Structures are given as structure tokens and as C-alpha cells.
Amino acid sequence: MKQFYSDVFQFRGSHYDFGYFQGQLLKNSPILPNREKQWGPKKDRHFLVNPEEYKSIMNTFAPAILDEIQGLADALQMEMKKAFQLFGGYYLEFTRSGCSIYTDPNFMVRNYDSHPRGYEGRYIFYKPTDQGYAIIGPSMQITGRIDGMNEKGLVMGYNFTHSRKSSDGFLCNMIGRLILETCASVGEAVSLLKEIPHRHSFSYVLLDPSGESFVVEASPRKVVARKSNVCTNHFHLLDEENRYRIEETRNREKNIEDQQRYAANPFQAFKVMNNPAHHIFSKKYDAAAGTIHTSVYFPKEMKAWFVIGPDRKPVIFDFTKWLEGNNTNIKRIKGELEFDGPFINME
Template identity: 45%
Template sequence: MQKVYSDIMTFRGSHFDLGVETGKWMKQTRLLQNREKEWKKRLPRFDIDVNETYEIFQTYAPQIWEELIGMREVLEIPIRQIVFNFAHYRFTPIKKDSGCTVFLGNDYLVRNYDYHPATYDGRYLLYQPYDGGLAQIGPTSRITGRMDGLNSAGLAMGYNFMHRKKPSNGFVCYMIGRLILELCKDTDEAIRLLKELPHRSSFSYIVMDKNLNHAIVEVSPRDISVRYDRTCTNHFKLLTHENRNYTKESKERLGRTLKQTNIHMDKAKAFELFNNPSYEIYSKLFSSWSGTIHTSLYQPETMQAWLALGENGVPIQIDFARWLEGNELDMTTIEGVIDTDIQFASK
């Protein structure tokens, strides 16, 4: 077992200033050095275009481009390196298969984020922008992205990997997650945005809003479909022609989730179900890029966010509504244990 921790960062201000603060945080970590090591181990199978990436951000979220420029000011690295590492708009996939399981209870979204610890930022961010876009809470992914979270309109989001066959030019999953939280107030708006965005690879995006409307949006670079049930693992139910050849483990994990959940399940019990390995939804396959790094839960009606790192954790519980009202947090880190010696990207 390894003790792990994630920094909690809060910020109110412009996106450029958030980029500056993020750059300062990064300079205190080993994140950039570790990313360079990872790229040396596995050559990236994609290209970038700085000008085209700039234009796409001007179309969808110009304020996030300003965040990138703020990071560049502090890190003092070329704009191409900033775009390569943090813009997450790509032209062909580098990641291996990953897991993740999501369940939508009556009034909450709970999910396991399953992936490789060496890719994990180790940063939990509460951000309230003053220059456009919705405030957000949740763990960051690749610095500027989100793998799950909740915004100030009460929209919760998580995503699950499906496959990376036949990729196309477009945003990758963690920037799409960020754009949903940044731009969408409810489930319908999230569906409309997902239909408009260019997608790099195939994922399911799971959303629930403050009115408890919910959807699982199955997306590939070629197609999109929407279903309204409450569980999702790592295979499509509607876009079945897009599925990987091997979906046995995903279907078995879905079966275990369906067997042990119901719409009226108490949120604390649901969190335990996902975070305790004995229920066989939590995964320890870290070296195979599908170990559970965190369990998160969001309640859109009450604006509560829970998070536990690793297994059998007591989740931190944050009242996002209170923070939005100006009440500061009394915590700066989240701690937990995971059954691997692989370290987070920032450590």
C-alpha cells in the first residue's frame, strides 16, 4: 500500500490569472519533468497545430486559451509545448485501455476514476471565474481538463472510456469534460454541446443537472446517441458497432453494478459500494491502466461534492454552494491509500 495525497486549490479570478496560479503550482511539483519522461517512453501518436487550436478555442471557450497563456507566462516555455501538453486538441491516441464505472442514484452521481497513477495530477480545484464561464469543483486532469466535476449551475459530469479506434481531429475527453462544466447549465445544454464539438475518440459522457434530469451520451468521432438509464461502464449500449472487440470485463463489471445498486440506494452506501474493493467495482489493475485512483460523488440539488483517494476511504465532503458564497475551505489536501508503488504525475 502507498499513501497518496492530492492538493486542494481554490481560486477566484480571471482565467489568465488562474493560468498564472496553476503555473506557480506546477513549478513546485515534478509534473513537467514526469510528463517529459513519459513522452520519451512512448512517442505521441498525434500532431498539433497551434493556429488551428487557437481558432477552435476562440469558437468554443476563448477564456481557456487565456488560461494557457497565463501558464506560459510563468512556465516560460514555447507556446507549442503549452498546446502539446495542455490544450488537448489533437490531430491521431496515446493512452491505453482504461476503466471507470458510473451510477446515477435518485439525486446523485457516483463514479470511480480508473486509470494509471502516473498520469494523475494530484490536484483538486475549486474555481470561480470572473471573465465568463461557470464555476467548477472537481479533480483536474492534465492540468486544464476535468474527468468529473460539478458546476455552479448544478450540473454534474463524468465520462467513461469506450475505445480509440479510428480517431479523428478533435478535443480529447478531459477537455470535453472541462467544456461541459465551463459552458453548460443543464443536461439538455450538455447534449447540444456534445453534438457540436469535434471529438477525438469514443467515450460516454454522463450528466445530471439540478432538476435531476440525466443522460448518458454515447459519442464517437462519427456518431452520437443518447440513453437515459443509470449505469455505465466501458462499452456502448446504443453505438454497439463502435465497441471494442473485447468487452467481457466491462459487461461483467456492469452486471455486478446492476446487481448491487438501485435508484433509491443511500448515497453513503453507494459510495462504499464503489470505494470498497470487496464489492468488485473498485479495481486494483493499476499497471494495466485501469486501477481506481479516486471515487467521487456529486449531488446537484444540494451542491455537495465528495471525494476519496484510493480504497476504503472516508470521503472529504465539500459544500460547493457555501464556497461560492465566499466561505473559504479549511482543508488543503486529500489523503488516501492505493495498492501500487506507481506515483502520481506531480510527485
Template identity: 40%
Template sequence: MQQVSSEIMTFKGSHYDLGVETAKWLQTTEILKNREKEWRKRTPRFDIDINETYQIFQTYAPQIWEELRGMQDVLNLPTRQMLLNFAHYRFTDLKDSGCTVYIGDDYLLRNYDYHPATYDGRYLLFQPNDGGLAQIGPTSRITGRMDGMNEAGLVMGYNFMHRKKPKNGFVCYMIGRLVLQYCKDVPEAIQFLKEIPHRSSFSYIVMDKHLNHAIIEVSPRSIEVRYDRTCTNHFKLLTHENRNYTKESKARLHQVLKHTSHGLKPDDAFQLFNDPQYGIYSKLFKSWSGTIHTVLYNPQSLEAWITLGKNDTPRVFNFNDWLNGNEVNLSPLQGAIDTDLTFATH
């Protein structure tokens, strides 16, 4: 068991200037040093094409390219190294992971299950002035998002499915960022996910302020949409794409279905996901599947809840208040997780 923390960062301005501030924050952490160690240990199973990556970003996310440029101007890293670490568009290894999602009457609830050494430990509220929608949520691999909500009330989370037969495309955490950056509702998110290139197989779960919701099952080869309220780590429509071992995923899904029902209140639902006794919170950190955070998003009130680790009261952010000029509590998030594995910042 160890105590962990996550920084709270707020920023209003251009993507380039966000990149500058992000790079300054990176320089106060061990993330870059740890990333370099990882690349020395293992050769990336993908290539970097600088010109093609630039063209892809100009097509789908020109503002985020400016964010990368701001980071590079501070970090003074070669372009290839910047793209390797922060662009998240890959040509040609993803570890297995967990994650569980439940969609309530007016909220989306999620456990993010992965390896602590990949966790940024940074929660970001960002309002751009040069295009794209304002967003709130934890960052993933610095420029990406593993879940979050935007100013239009669109909420997004994703669940890993498998890493078989990857293709050229964006990886999950950049795709999550792009959905929040450019989509205002569920139909726009579905259409966007149909258009962009995908590296690997994931389910993207979305909900909007009209309380529409969908689970979009995506592989590099196909995409299907189902309208359901629960998702773990196996496809229900693209079943031919599932990995061989889905027993643990199905067991977690069974626990969600067992304990949830129509009208489940947000407080009760949050406790259900955050308390290990219910079999949804995971302690499998060494298998890349331990619960690092639990989040709940309300797309109508623009409230975002989060807690690190287990059995804790969530920190609640009113995103709408912050967008209207009110301050938020910037003291770091604190929590306890059942492992001695450290975050990427340490």
C-alpha cells in the first residue's frame, strides 16, 4: 500500500502556450528520464514518419500539433523524439489492461485500470482560445486523455480490447483527446471515430448532455455501435476480434450487472466501483490491470468527480463554474493504492 498524488493544472489560452506550460511541468518530474529508460529496455514495435505524422495532424488535429511545438521549444528535443513520446500516431505495444464503465441515468462512471508507471499524475482543466472545445479530466501520456468531459457536455472513456494485428493510426489516449477536442455530442463522436485511423482495438464509451449514450466497438479493421450501459474488456458485437482470455473481463461485467439497476444514485454507484468488496475495483497492478482512479462525469451539470485508489470520497469539480471564471481547488489529489509500483512522475 502506498500514498499517491496527482497534480491539478488549469490553463486558459492557446495550444502552443499549453505546450510550453506542460513542458515546464515535465521538467519538474522524472517522466522524461523514465521514458528514456523504457526505450532503452525495449525497441518500439512501430515506426515514426515525421512528414506523414505532420500531415495527419494537419488533417485531424492541427491545434494539438501546435501544442507539441510549444513543448518542443522548451524541451529542445529532436522532432522524432517528440513524436515518439507525445504524438501517439504510430506506423505498423500495448500491454493488456482492464477498465470498467457503467452509464447511469445521467452520469458516466469509470474505473481506470492500468499500470502505475504509465500514469501521468496530472489532472487538467483546459480552455483553448485557438480552436477546439474546453476539456476536463486526467491526462494520459502527457498529450492524451483516458477519460474526460468537454464544455459541450460530451463525456468519453475507453476500454482496451486486444493488441492483435495493429495498423497505422492513432493510439487510444490520443483518440480520446481528439473526441473531446472536436465532438459535441454522441452522433458527432460516432462519425469521428468512423473517420480517423485506429492503431488498436478498443471500445469508446460516450454520453452527451442530452443523455444519449453509445459504446463504439473499434478495431483497425471495423467499427460497430451498440447502445448499452455496461462495458469491460471484451467486444459484444465484434466478437471475432476478442482476445482469447476474457474470463476476468466477463467476471467484472457480471459484478457490475449484479449490483447496478435503473435509478442507481451517483453516490452509491461511485462507492460500488471504488470499494474492493464489490469485485469491480481491481488490485491486479502487476498485471497492468489495477484500479488507479475512479471517475464520474455528469454531462448536464458539468460536474466531474475523481478519486485516486480505493475507498475514498471523490473530489468534485464544477467545470462550468471554472469556465465562467471561478477558481477551483488546486491542492493535489491524494489517495492510496495497493502496490509499491510508482507513477511515471517519480
């Protein structure tokens, strides 16, 4: 087992200032150099190449995020075209991943399964003062979110289905950010998901304080919503979009349903996902399907749990207290994985 960590960052202010703050942090971080090495020369074939088109699309949905990218560019003394490529969350190939989600009327618990070498190790508290809702959750590609909760108690997580037949559109992490930044309820999030362009096929799981949970199956061609409290890596309604081999994801879905039936409280539900003895937590890191973190969100209590690695007690954050101006004293969340390489935030 090797030790890994996520740094905790907290910020209240405008999107531009938030971007500048993050850019200053990235100057002394190995994240960008490591990512450049991973992507290599092939990135120029997959990144957005039309900044004006991107600005037009983002202005429709969340114009303040453009200010955040401007702040990042200014702090890093970077051309805007490259900043859009690195931080825009639009039109870039995405590495496949796993992921499992279970919801109860009072909480969502989620395993994020992917390859550790692409994991940023950044857990973000952000409260904008210009526009948009405050958000708590782990980041991806700096501006995007892997999962999270906003100040209205809307919770979001997503699961990969496939990247075949991709199209121009937003990546899952930026879609997660758009949901949390601009939507106050499950209904608003479903409407947004039906309006925005999707690069790949993902399921987006949504929960708010009403206690109703929806899975939105989204591909570049069609978006549909269904009520459900379990989601793995296949569609139910858009069956024609599924990969050819989905036995593993169907079996994992049934395993979650069977075991969560006997979970009497949130901690037991968390253990079903985080303890490898239940066979949902995955160690298939080299196949980009190993569990990196387990997160739990409570939309009514406005609390969040987070762990890196298996069979650990969660770090608990009180989002309400943070929104009231009380910073958390936690600076770093540590954990262990059965993987030899580092996260990209590690030397």
C-alpha cells in the first residue's frame, strides 16, 4: 500500500479571483507538467481549437467560468487558447472509468473508479461572490468537478458508459460543474442536461433535499431521465448506447442493490461501497477501474464525507458552517491505495 493525498483548498470571491488564486497554486504544483507529459503531442488532435465557439457556448450556460479561466491564464501567463484547452472541459478525449453510486432519500454514496495517474488530488470549497452557487467536492482538470454538492443541497455524481461515437460537447467534469454551479434542484439539473451538448455517454445521478433521486442517461445523441437509486456503468433506457460487454456492470449494480438493502444507516451504506469485503470497491487500477475515493453527501444536513482508499473512516465536512464563514482546519486528506505510481499532484 502506498500513501496518497488530496489537498483541501478554500476560497470565497469572484470567479476571476478564484481562477487567479488557483493559477498561483499551480505555479508550484507538478499537476500541469505531469499532465502535459501524460497527454503528450496527441492532445492537439483532441483539444478544442475554436476559442470563439467555446466562449459563445459557455456564455450561454455559465459565463462566470470564463472569468475563472481568464484568472488562471493571467496567473500562469498563459495564452487564452491554451487556457481553454487545459481548463475549458470541452472536446477532449476522456479515459474510461468505472464508478458506482447508491442513493437514499437522505444521502448519496459514490465510489469514483479510474486510473490514479490522472487524479488531481484537489478537494475544493468555493463560494462565488459574483454569480453561481457555492460548491464542495473534488476537482478534475482544475475547473471541473468529479462529484459534489452545492449550497442548495443539490448533489451530483456521474458514471462512464462509453466514449464511442463522440461529438462536440462538454466533458463529464465540466458538466458536473455546470450542474452544481447553476442548478438549485434535480428538476433544473435534468433540464440543463437536456440542453447542453455532450462529448461522451455518461449517467448523471442527482439528489436534492426533496429526497427524490434521478439518473439521467446522456449521450451526444439523446438524453433521458429515470427515477433510480443505483447506478453503475450501463444505461437502462438508452440500451442501444451500451457497450457490448456489460455483464460486470450489471452484476455490480445487483450486488449494490442486494447489499444496501441491509444497510441500516449511512455509515453502513458507506461501508458497503468502501470495504473491499463487499466486492464493490475495486483494485483494478491498471485497467482504469480502481476505486480512488469514496464520497458521501447529505443534502438535508449539508455535510460531506470523503476518503481516499479502502476501509477507512471518512473525513467529515460541515458545509453549512463553511458557508457561514468558518473555514475547515483540514488541509490534506490522506489515504492508501495498492498502486505504485503517484497522483499528478505528487512529485
